[in-house]
Structures are given as C-alpha cells and as structure tokens.
Amino acid sequence: MKAAGVVVEYNPLHNGHVHHLKETRRLTGAEVVVAVMSGNFLQRGEPAFIDKWSRTELALRSGADIVFELPYRFAVAQASEFAEGAIGILAAARCSAFCFGSEDGRIGPFMNTLRLLEDQKAVYEAEVRRLVKTGISYPSALSRAYLSVADAETHQKPLADLTKPNNILGFQYIKAARSSGTGMTAFTVGRTGTGYHELGSDPDSGIMSATAIREVVREAGITDEVLRAVPGHTVRAMERFREEHGRFGGWDVFWPILRTLIIRDGAHRLRDVAEMTEGLEHRIVRAALAAPTFTEFMEAVKTKRYTWTRIQRILTHVLCGIDSGEFSRFREPRYLRLLGMTQAGRSYLNLYKDDFGLPLVSRAASSDDPMLSTDIRASDLYALGTGEKPGKDFRTPPIMTG
C-alpha cells in the first residue's frame, strides 16, 4: 500500500484542509494518507482551540487514514525543528511522498530555492548571522538573507517566496526530507482563499483561515460564515468541546494559570525554561505582575528581536514546565504515537508496523519513553486548563472511524 504524508495542526479543520487532504491523495496516488498532527499545543505557541482527540476525529473524517501525534518537542518548536520532527515521523511510517499547502502552489520553485541555498550556503549563512546581530528576529533575518541571495541570482528560474508563512514551512519540509535522505517525493497544493494570518475572509468562497474561524467563534459563536467554511464534523466537534468544557482552548483561558506560574517561578527559575533567552525572563516577570490580560502582557513583553510566535512558544514551555535540559535532550522522534485510524489506516498499520523506523505506540501506558512523558504532561496541563481531569492519554484508546 502506498502512503503519503501531511503535516497538520487543524486548529480547527476547515474546507481548505479538506481540499489539501483530497489533493494529497489525488496528486500522490496514495491509498493511505498519514497525518502527523500537533498535540494540544501548537507551533505558534498556543493552546489548541479544541483538543487533539477531537482534531484527530476531524482528520479521519476528512480524508486522513492515520493520525500520529507530533511530539511536543517538535510541535512547539521553530519551523526547522517542527519540520524535521514531522518529516522524520512520516519517513518512519514508510510514506513515499508528502504534500504540503503553500501560497505558491507549485513544487518547482521550492526545488529551485533548495538548490540555490545549497549552492550559496556560505554566503547565505553569513548574511543571516550579520542580520541577526543587527537586532532583528531570526525569521526576519532568514527571510531578508534569502532575498539578498535570490536577488543576486540571474532569476532564470522561479524561486519560492519565503516571506509567506506556508511557503516557509513547506520549504522546511523539503529541506528536512532532503537532509535526512528519506527519498520521499514532495508535492504541494496551493492554499485557496485567505492567508494564514489574515483575520478577514471571503464570505462567498467558503474559505476562512483557522485564525479567523477561532476569532469569530470566540466572539460570536458558530456563525453562518463559519458554517460555510468548515465541514459539519468541525461544527459538531466545536459544539461538543464547548459543551463539555465551557470554553475553547487559547491563551485567554490559560492566562490566569500562566500568570501565576510566572510570578511563582520568578526570573531566576524562568531562566532555565526551554528557548528562554538572556534577559527575557525579567521582562516576562515584570509584565506578568502588571498586565491583567494576556494581550496586554504580550504587548509589554514583545521586542523587535523576538517574534510573537517565539515568545508564545517560550510561554508554552513555561506553562508545561519544559526546561532547556528536557527540551534539548532529544533531537529526533522516538516513536509513532497513534491518535487514530480509519479501517484503511488499520490495514496499513497491521501490514507494515514491524517495518516502521520507529516503535508504534498505540497505548500511552505501554511506553515509558521520556519524550512521551513530556507529551503526556503537556496534555495533562491542557486538560487542567480546559477544566478536564488529567490522565486522558491513558484513558483514551486510538480513535477508530469508518
């Protein structure tokens, strides 16, 4: 059975994601689509809108056959590590192809960019280092260095626009796949409708960004606009989550506990938190003492040097108690944590699980891997923050559909 992989967050799953899953199957010719999905905390350093089991079910009902959890170590990490972890899992699960959504929509420019940056590696990296020293953020430095290298080219070949968020992530997947020598073929699907960050949406298209959906649902509930932009399963999953928890996941909900943790730990303990950078811990403590809301807190903490996303990831590490030692201990995935499967997914797992590059973990209790302990702790903290009891990873068998 041929399998193709996708890297997803589904926060929450909308029509654009359904399109991506369908196109992945069509373009790759795969019989089985394997999704590697962030758990309850996301790459942009946010608690998920609805929990990972709800999102797993949506994935399975929308075209994925198998959902593996991207371990916290990679899910709440910068784009390159996020991509390396996700691609490592897809390769270990014997995917022969992967497909990502991008603003560009064509794979050629990404390949041209990859070759360009391989050829110009020394120049590019020197430029990144120079720019970082000027005090701008690392992602800005990457983007500007790339532009200067690309500009210097003769422009005979189209290059990927690495100022666009999905292009950036897609490029990281390709780079990770290349450097790990997986031999997986890369595909991309053009993202239809609004970009990731845009809160606006096109009411007629049935396409809204996940950010816009969360915003609208938090403010006004499940409006007609949202109903058009997501499959019925997503509507029911959101309704169920709100009914069971009385709230959706997000920093607004986790702010009181985060604030307490920051004030309780103080700067000297926050210094050890994963990805914390010299001095930021003092800004964080001062802001937490003064700011009544998460938004005001972030306004007080942010600086030109660190992206909003980077700071949010650090705060996720604060919330989940992830220190540098724990975070830097492992750099590669260590298991395939099964969150759910369809009948086809089940057949695929039965057929190939002994040939997987990593152990398959279907029951959390069957593994004592320290990387998995981190995932479970993060999951427990999400549960506590959303008014649920901890230990759900031990109580919940993989979701089965179809």
Add this chain to the structure above:
Amino acid sequence: MKAAGVVVEYNPLHNGHVHHLKETRRLTGAEVVVAVMSGNFLQRGEPAFIDKWSRTELALRSGADIVFELPYRFAVAQASEFAEGAIGILAAARCSAFCFGSEDGRIGPFMNTLRLLEDQKAVYEAEVRRLVKTGISYPSALSRAYLSVADAETHQKPLADLTKPNNILGFQYIKAARSSGTGMTAFTVGRTGTGYHELGSDPDSGIMSATAIREVVREAGITDEVLRAVPGHTVRAMERFREEHGRFGGWDVFWPILRTLIIRDGAHRLRDVAEMTEGLEHRIVRAALAAPTFTEFMEAVKTKRYTWTRIQRILTHVLCGIDSGEFSRFREPRYLRLLGMTQAGRSYLNLYKDDFGLPLVSRAASSDDPMLSTDIRASDLYALGTGEKPGKDFRTPPIMTG
C-alpha cells in the same frame, strides 16, 4: 513606653483572641501591645481565610497597637522556627514581655518543663532520635520523648502538658526567648472554650475556635453562633472579603492551581521544594494526578511519618515556589515589616524605631531584602488565588486606626 508582644494568626480573630489581647495588657502592664502576625499563609500550612491587611485591622481594633508581619520563612515553618522568628521580632521591637494563650494557663509549669528539658537534654534528645527512627512523625516523637522524661521525674513540680497544641507553641516561645537571651518576661493566658482542633463549639459561651468559625462560615455563612463568637469587626471583615473576592482563602480555593503546579513541576522539580523529604514528591505527584479535591489528595498523600500540618506546609512551599536554598538561606528575621498601627503604636515607633534591633520597613518598595521578596511573592500568589491582582504589598500603606 513599656511594650508587650503577642504572636498571632487571627484566622480569623475571635472573642478568645480579644480576651488574650486584653489580658496581655493587664498582666504585663504594657502601654503598647505589639503583635507579630503570620502573613497570608499560616503555620499549619494553609492559605489565610482572609488576607493579612484585613486581619491587621482586626488586630488593631481589638487591642493590638502595632502589627508586624512574621516573614514567610518563619510563619510557614515548624513550631520551633515559627517561635524563634516571632520572638526575634518582638525582642527587636524592644518588647520587655510577651504573653501567649495556652491550654495550661499558668506560666510555672512551662518554666519547670524548660528546666527539666535543659537538665535532661541528652536523654531527651536521644529518645527523640530513637522514636523518629521507628517511623512516627517528629512532633509525635517530641511529645512521647517528653512524656518519658517527665514520667521519670519525681513529679514534685507541675509540668506543662506538651501534647496540647497551644502549650507546645507556648513552650517554643519560652525556649526561643531563653536561648536568644532576650530577657523578655513570659506570661500566659488560659484559652477559654474549645481547643484549637475541635470543630465543635459551645454555643452559649460565645467562644468558637478559629477552625470551627471557618468551617461554619464556609458551609453556612455567618450564623448566629458565629456572630456570638467574633467581634463585629470580624463579621464586617469577612463580609467585605467575600464580597470583594467571591470566596474565602483556603486549600479548596487554591487546589486547582496547586494541582496544576504539582503536575507541571513533576517529581524531579518538586524534590527541591523546601522541607520536601525523600520520596514524598512521588506520592504528591501520583495523588495530584488522581485526586479531584484537596481533601482526597491529602488522604492519598498522608503517612504516619509526616503530620498533616507538615505536608500542608510543603504544599504551601510548592504553591509559593519556595525551594530549599531560598528557605534555608536565612534563619533569623531581618526586618520589622509594619502592617499597621494605632496612634499609640505610632508614638511608640516614632520614639524607639532608631533603637530597634532590626530595620523598620513601612513601605515594601523601600527594601530589597530577599526575605521580603519571598513574603511579597507569597502575598502575590495569595492575591492571584483569591482573584485579586498582585503587587498589593506595594500599593498598601500600613493600616492606621484610632
């Protein structure tokens, strides 16, 4: 001006406390009564029912002239350290006497006990060590060793009954005063009515224990029975606190945040918490994962070896983020933190503050003493847990009455 000291918690202040303050003035002949009072966390390892400023006002309206905060380091500590800190503060504030409530009510037996234990020091301490090794708690060992030493005496002199909680604390005050050579004279007042731990009360006497008052107010509000047992100021302070915070302080209210902290920190970090003893951190984490309420949690954690109080103090350290290093850094008070004063108290301070044995801190912002930072952090965590904003120590000037 002659000053006498009292060591108090007022959780909340009731008629028995008013009696103690009156008797202190009468017995010692003091013009000024200095109260050293626990802050927002108490010696039994509990969040205060109402906050320290509310309790300061009650103290001033009930006979105290000056209220100093007993620093967290001593307030949330075993009886001997609690006493040493409190007596150190009273001595530094030039009190020539102190007076404590006791079940016994006469000072003679305490003095006899002090001499007996000084004479029998080696025998007593060997017996304590032997008993601790059998697996009973330290306070039980102290109590039993004392009984065996006392039994061996000829009983020519009456001895204090050191199985009673207020006698135990009182004895620690006397011992601390003696060993620090303060020269303060000790007085004691018999506690009228119910003992500390008894939940029951005598409805006709107008005397209820603070424990009973909290229990009744939590369950049934301010009943007639409570109205008879506390001064009107206490009634109004409780009403105001409940109105402003929607709750009273207590472990039930702090349990969700404590539980989150325990699960987030995990056993390897809890190991460093002040007063944590080998292995207990694992029991604490297991219990936190399983127990939905604080009471169920405590039932799962408690062992014969540690008293309920000891465990609660450790949990207070968990909540406030007090590790062993911070806790053991200082063993003596370093300042007189003024929470409030009457006119007489003010005159006393103006007259003697330059002769005090420790610096007077009237404004939190004027000191950067690390021991005070701990007090402020604890105060902030209490504020967050009771739905208030942090930083109250910086915003609140000393309470002034009369």
